Amino acid sequence: MTRRPPISNRVRFYRLLADGMTQAELGEKVGVTRHTIIAIEQGAYSPSLETAFRIARLFGVGVEDIFGWEG
Numbered sequence: 001m002t003r004r005p006p007i008s009n010r011v012r013f014y015r016l017l018a019d020g021m022t023q024a025e026l027g028e029k030v031g032v033t034r035h036t037i038i039a040i041e042q043g044a045y046s047p048s049l050e051t052a053f054r055i056a057r058l059f060g061v062g063v064e065d066i067f068g069w070e071g
Helices: 011-017 023-030 034-041 049-059
Strands: 007-009 067-069
Touching (some): 011 023, 011 034, 011 049
Antiparallel strands (some): 007 067
């Protein structure tokens, strides 16, 4: 059994709020692959701090609006 990181996220919520932006589009805009975005949204992977800031900045919100610590 794999352990999920203790970081929750609302990436999918903000992505869909942005006119239904695709995972591939988001990945391209923040410099990661579509597969990375999928893993982040599923909670299987915690993004680097740099990627988290890029995602938040793209959506015009703070990092804490998208990512939460459940530790």
